[in-house]
Amino acid sequence: MAGGMSAECPEPGPGGAQGQSPGPGRQCPPPITPAPWSLPRWRAYVAAAVLCYINLLNYMNWFIIAGVLLDVQEVFQISDSHAGLLQTVFIGCLLLSAPVFGYLGDRYSRKTTMSFGILLWSGAGLSSSFISSRYSWLFFLSRGVVGTGSASYATIAPTVLGDLFVRDERTRVLAVFYIFIPVGSGLGYVLGSAVTTLTGNWRWALRIMPCLEAVALILLILLVPDPPRGAAETQREAAGGSRSSWCEDVRYLGKNWSFVWSTLGVTAMAFVTGALGFWAPKFLLEARVVHGLQPPCFQEPCSNPDSLIFGSLTIMTGVIGVILGAEAARRYKKVIPRAEPLICASSLLATAPCLYLALVLAPTTLLASYVFLGLGELLLSCNWAVVADILLSVVVPRCRGTAEALQITVGHILGDAGSPYLTGLISSVLRARRPDSYLQRFLSLQQSFLCCTFVIALGGGCFLLTALYLERDEARAWQPGTGTPDSKDVDSNDLERQGLLSGAPASTEEP
Template identity: 45%
Template sequence: MTSNQPRPRTRLSLRSNSVHYDSLSTEQPDSDTPFMRTNPISQKRSYIAVAVLCYINLLNYMDRYTIAGVLLSIQNYFGIPDSTSGLLQTVFICSFMFLAPIFGYLGDRYNRKIIMIAGMIVWIITTLGSSFVKKSDFWVLVLTRALVGTGEASYSTIAPTIIGDLFTGTKRTLMISFFYIFIPVGSGLGYILGATIANATGDWRWALRSDSLTIRPRLPQSESEIEYHHTVSSFSCESYIFGAITVVTGIVGVFLGTYISKQLRDRLPNADPLICAVGMLSSSPCFFIAIILAATSIPATYTFIAIGETLLSLNWAILADILLYVVVPTRRATAEALQIMVCHLLGDAGSPYLIGAISDALLKYDQESPHWDFRRLEYSILLCPIIGILGGVFFFMTSLYIKEDRKAAELLNSGNNVLL
């Protein structure tokens, strides 16, 4: 074949999860272009798919913090200390964390829809079953919470990658924003609905059955029943306020972060991790001040919580978008799983137990004072905003490499690594 003859067209097939790209040329899409399907779905069906995923994400986060919302009532019911009650969240996160890579591996190779449905069935059955645990079987509740992590691992790992397959560019960023906005919205609505259900039923177990959150007070044994209902009503009011703050600040924060990213991304290639870093570092002192003021000024506490949650919510959608554009489509589920595993390993996998253990250790200094009972919990929770500073530092480190990482993903996806 002479050099002036046209080069024969090469057929390239990249297959993953029954989604493949077939081309009769050597040109390949960049890292932001989703794979073309043999039978591509319509734009309308793509939007419907995102709506369904958002709805499930809403339920997912309403369910995730159910145990945290009813933790005081669970402690009273089973008679357990803070450290033991913290295990309920720890085993859930550990299960979620270690199963995520498995579902990520499967999601890059098999039908994602079937994997999600199977995981969600396990999630629903174990959540419902945990609400029937008897007082003498606390460790059964621990086991069921570990199994609940199965459903979330399957869903949280795969759902964002499906959105990445359906959309590209700024439209993908917007769809990711809608998806992740239901993290704070689901958590906030869980508090609101959980308070209502708790008042109506008078039983913390109905919170689990309803996949919602509730806050119940830890009452002295000498308190009278009239006083009881008054205290529950007071806690319910606080739940409504906190839930409303979480919903509003979550919506504002996610869309504000997305807007700032769109404005800066073209001029500043590393804008995304810098926005996340600024949000994390700015939110930490807000939460620190909110914790300190909790004993003296509730309005000031709510104000700083609102500011802190808004700043923290800046990174929800941006972080997911970063992962999608620095990883080729055929490995996005695996990458999502690894990201989930690492962030939980260094975060909330051990923090519930650790905070509970610190609180229990501080109890020995004054076991009788209700004032110290509040302060020891306050001091243990102060660990959270301090760790948040480390998160901001890691985002700054990411900003140093994000440009090169994105280019590497584009080159890899362009077919430069494929022998034609």
């Protein structure tokens, strides 16, 4: 019986030779496997550069309004609580659309989805620059549409990089990609403030961005490929493996405790960066007024040098922090398997006292406040590339787009969707109970910021819990049957032999 079975070949699938099975006693032909998807190394790096450029523009859009916030408040006559609602509307629309784009990104052309998002956010941003002061609700709505377009890119772009690079190379590329979060955020402040100073009209800042985004769209279409999902890991799904439903992907992620706890840690980071990013320039300006370094502003355009200073500080600390965090993770995870979540936890726990000191020292010494604020931003920035690498290492490639979407959704729902509004609301409530003076306005905003120190400490605790489950979830993500090969079967030499990111000619499939 055994010999008969060994001589027989199982019925071939539709791709078998002529659809027939060889007769008894004949040897089975070797299984036919599709040629691995390949891409020249230089093409992969060009694609990464384009994606980094678009990420820069994406985050400039997030914070360009914060750089001209005083002017926006003067034009549309809105209070602190309503000004905070601007960012809440932006983030709220982003988080509502992120799961939709995550679903599309896991199943359809990622390049097409990202192109649609760029068109959407650039068109809405340009339109918002022509809205009259009588239609403040329309300006709020336009910010929501910009957030919807941003969701497509923030959800999908990291998964494309995850399918172009692997292991240490992926860590480095992600570090460069996430450098543009603080750089873009800082340039958003700088562009908004600088254009307002040069033209005398803050609306021109919103009119310059679509020109840069048109270039980005052309580069995306021409230079960025759409690799098969899991191509870098040579997973079977890249050759046409099975596809799970969206509900099955969500159930899988809900049982992945590394993903769950790291998502809550990212949520704490988003809460603090959202509040700081929106209100810090105004907080620092009011501190300068309290110290007598600048007169109050009662009519636009309002000159706010702190938008330029805070923007430059964000760029500098962001670049250094992302590089330090990624390099520390790359080095130490070779000797400490749980290094990545431990680095995130330690940086957040150290951020809390720095942020507290920056707030309480502002009425006494502005220089010390800047120093501790910069140190806190540096420590926060250490995590951006590391948390992305954690997600890519513990989630199977078939549902990374959904995982990115869920992390964005949860992070924004509980994080920066509400933190700017909550901070402004607390400030308005405190101010209503106090005499109307610049000192009391400043103290109200200062005290509304204090909740951020507790939230960031909770985020550090979430990453400590992530460390407890990391090794188990990484092993499960690489188990046979999950859509990826066993980790022992994949190394850099295998990848080179298969042609991925080598100098071999690319496949005939057009990107």
